[in-house]
Each structure stands twice: as structure tokens, then as C-alpha cells.
Amino acid sequence: MREKKAKKIVFNSAEEMPIMIASVGSQTHNLTGAWRNIRPEVDRTKCLQCGICWKFCPEPSIDIVDEWPVVDYDYCKGCGICAEECPAKCIVMVEERK
Amino acid sequence: MKKEKKMTLTLPAEELMACGHLACQGCGATLAMRYMLKALGQKTALCIPACCWAVIDGPYPYSSLDVPIYHCAFETAASTATGVKAGLEMTGDSETAVVAWAGDGGTFDIGLQALSGAAERNEDIIYVCYDNEAYMNTGIQRSSATPYGAWTTTTPVKHFKTRPKKDIVAIMAAHRIPYIATASISHPEDFVKKMRKAKDIKGTRFFHVYAPCPTGWKSRPEDTVKLARMAVQNAYFPLYEIEDGDKVTLNLKLKDKKPVNDYIRIQGRFRHLTEAQVASIQAEVDARWERLLKNCAA
Numbered sequence: 001m002r003e004k005k006a007k008k009i010v011f012n013s014a015e016e017m018p019i020m021i022a023s024v025g026s027q028t029h030n031l032t033g034a035w036r037n038i039r040p041e042v043d044r045t046k047c048l049q050c051g052i053c054w055k056f057c058p059e060p061s062i063d064i065v066d067e068w069p070v071v072d073y074d075y076c077k078g079c080g081i082c083a084e085e086c087p088a089k090c091i092v093m094v095e096e097r098k
Numbered sequence: 099m100k101k102e103k104k105m106t107l108t109l110p111a112e113e114l115m116a117c118g119h120l121a122c123q124g125c126g127a128t129l130a131m132r133y134m135l136k137a138l139g140q141k142t143a144l145c146i147p148a149c150c151w152a153v154i155d156g157p158y159p160y161s162s163l164d165v166p167i168y169h170c171a172f173e174t175a176a177s178t179a180t181g182v183k184a185g186l187e188m189t190g191d192s193e194t195a196v197v198a199w200a201g202d203g204g205t206f207d208i209g210l211q212a213l214s215g216a217a218e219r220n221e222d223i224i225y226v227c228y229d230n231e232a233y234m235n236t237g238i239q240r241s242s243a244t245p246y247g248a249w250t251t252t253t254p255v256k257h258f259k260t261r262p263k264k265d266i267v268a269i270m271a272a273h274r275i276p277y278i279a280t281a282s283i284s285h286p287e288d289f290v291k292k293m294r295k296a297k298d299i300k301g302t303r304f305f306h307v308y309a310p311c312p313t314g315w316k317s318r319p320e321d322t323v324k325l326a327r328m329a330v331q332n333a334y335f336p337l338y339e340i341e342d343g344d345k346v347t348l349n350l351k352l353k354d355k356k357p358v359n360d361y362i363r364i365q366g367r368f369r370h371l372t373e374a375q376v377a378s379i380q381a382e383v384d385a386r387w388e389r390l391l392k393n394c395a396a
Binding site: 009011017018020021026027028029030031032035049050051054055056058059060061064067072074075077078079080081083084085 | 128156162
């Protein structure tokens with residue numbers, strides 16, 4: 001699994017800027033979870049472990065950990081595709097509360 | 099808790115697209131990119147013209163992809179990829195797959211002559227057009243990929259688009275390039291299989307990928323995959339491949355073709371259409387499907 005939550009690399013001057021795009025997940029400092037107003041929650045008692053939520057996550061913020069889908073709430077934008085596509089309907093979208 | 103069950107993933111587990119990108123919620127184009135990188139692997143170089151993905155990727159010098167990216171001008175995706183491939187050949191690297199990754203505006207309208215030139219020369223590149231049926235990045239303007247009846251900001255409800263979508267696959271087939279395929283984000287296994295097949299072919303390979311856009315289509319973000327699947331099942335966007343310009347193979351045979359009405363009605367951009375107009379879309383889709391079946395048989 002990729003190492004996430006990289007620190008934002010700050011460049012103070014134009015000379016410090018790399019000539020190539022700094023790759024390998026350098027955009028992961030952008031925690032897109034703040035965009036979300038509904039959050040997916042996985043009910044493991046109903047989960048079939050089919051991996052369809054992982055397959056259709058556009059972030060991809062669903063990881064497979066020990067054969068279970070685990071949602072990374074730091075990045076999940078709350079689009080709800082996982083809940084819509086889940087064949088067992090074990091993912092429910094819950095309203096986010098602060 | 100439950101009986102032991104081994105999880106089988108139908109796609110490669112390797113993830114070359116990182117979180118933190120700037121796509122809208124429920125974006126179809128990100129799924130297309132994710133599946134393509136899963137199929138091609140790390141040895142890939144991307145040329146991205148102005149399109150949604152130029153923004154999604156992140157501002158310079160950050161990137162959410164683990165492959166090299168070349169941001170090029172709007173009309174030059176195919177010619178930039180040609181140059182990158184030639185450069186790699188000079189350094190002795192014939193393994194890296196060079197992909198031009200353009201939206202429908204950069205393929206159907208602005209990038210068409212560069213694409214046509216590259217296809218005519220049969221350059222060794224993969225050209226992927228992810229089709230969200232308008233210029234979504236700049237604010238939902240009409241493109242020649244916009245289908246009949248759709249609302250966009252430049253074709254408002256009173257003057258909606260009355261011309262059908264351009265048949266880009268037929269245009270590319272007329273160039274007699276080795277491989278052309280259509281793919282949909284709702285059928286990732288099929289997409290990955292075809293992309294792997296294309297990787298081993300030499301010459302220009304063209305992919306037309308259907309990528310719904312909740313923002314521009316005025317649909318719910320959770321319906322993205324459902325919309326793509328419906329479009330495949332009602333033959334609005336059939337899945338097929340064309341080899342050497344004439345050998346057409348249908349990848350998904352439809353036993354009972356669903357009506358387009360359900361697909362049309364859950365999108366806000368088609369809300370103004372009357373029953374008669376939807377019937378005319380159905381007739382057009384049926385005619386296109388019959389033509390495709392005839393081409394497959396021939």
C-alpha cells in the first residue's frame with residue numbers, strides 16, 4: 001500500500017522548483033476529505049468481501065486491509081458510488097456531523 | 099463472524115493513482131485513468147493536453163500520478179506523444195508505452211488534425227479519449243461529442259443541440275490503424291483486458307472511453323458508474339473493438355437491449371426532452387446498433 005499523507009513540499013523561490021513534476025503521490029498533502037458531507041460506513045456483518053467498492057472508488061480512498069474494505073476518511077469525497085454499487089448494500093452513507 | 103472467504107480482486111492491485119487529486123465527487127475520468135494505469139503499469143509516459151485531467155492531476159510541481167506527465171497544448175496531444183516516443187526510441191527505450199490522454203474536446207474538435215496525422219503515419223502511441231460529452235473543464239460548453247438533445251451552457255434548453263454526436267471510432271477506423279476499442283468505466287475488466295492487448299500491438303492504438311461527468315450531466319455523483327453501465331446495456335455506447343480498420347468484434351453481446359428512456363431521464367441535461375424527442379434518440383441508437391451488428395457479421 002502506498003505511503004499516504006505526505007507533507008506539502010514548499011518552494012521558496014523559482015530556483016528551488018524542480019524542472020519536472022514531483023511525482024509519487026506529491027499531491028497527497030491535499031486532504032480532500034474536507035469536501036465530504038456524507039460519509040460511507042461499512043457494515044462488516046453484511047459485507048461479502050467482493051471488492052466492488054474498491055474497484056469503483058474514484059479517489060481511490062478504499063483500501064483492502066486484511067481482505068476487508070477500509071475507507072480512508074482523509075481523502076474520501078463522499079460521492080457515494082461505493083454505497084450505490086455495493087451488491088449487499090452493506091455501505092450506508094451517514095450524514096457528517098461536526 | 100463469518101466463514102472464511104478468500105477475496106479475489108478482478109483488477110491488478112497495483113495503484114498508480116494517488117489520493118488527493120482535484121476531481122469532482124464521482125468523477126468518471128479518474129476511474130478511467132486508474133484502470134488504464136493498472137493495465138499499463140509503471141512503464142508509461144503520459145501526454146495530457148488541456149482537459150479535465152490537466153486540472154485533476156494537481157498544480158505544478160505536484161502530481162497525483164506515479165508516472166511522468168507532459169502537459170502540452172490543447173491541439174497537440176498526438177504529436178507530443180509522437181515526439182516523446184521518438185525521444186525514448188533514441189535513448190534505446192522501446193518498452194515504455196507512450197499514452198496521449200485527451201478529453202473529447204481535445205480529440206473530437208481541437209486535436210483531430212494532430213490525431214489524424216499521427217494515425218496516418220501509424221506512430222507507435224496509445225491515444226485514449228475519455229469522453230464526457232462536453233468541455234467540462236472550462237464550464238460545460240458544447241463539443242462535437244455532445245449528443246443530440248443535451249443541455250450545455252452554450253446550447254441552452256431553448257436551443258439545445260440538434261446535431262448527433264460525431265462518430266470518432268468510424269473516423270479512426272477509416273485511418274486503418276491496427277487497433278481501436280471502445281471501453282466504459284462500468285466494465286473495468288473489459289477495459290483492462292483491451293488495454294493489455296493494445297500494449298502488445300505496435301502502431302497507433304485508439305481508445306474511446308465513456309466517462310460520465312456528474313457536474314456537467316447534472317446527475318447524482320453516485321450514479322456515475324450506473325449511468326455508464328446503462329449506456330452500455332441500452333447500446334447507447336456499445337463495447338467493441340476494430341482491428342486493422344475492418345475486423346469488428348463485439349465485446350458485450352446484448353440479449354435484451356434496454357430502452358434509452360431510463361438512461362435519459364436520470365440526467366438533468368436531458369430534462370427538457372419530450373417523449374417524441376426521446377423516441378427519436380431511441381431510433382438513432384437502434385439504427386447505430388443495427389449498423390454495428392452488420393459490420394460485425396461482415
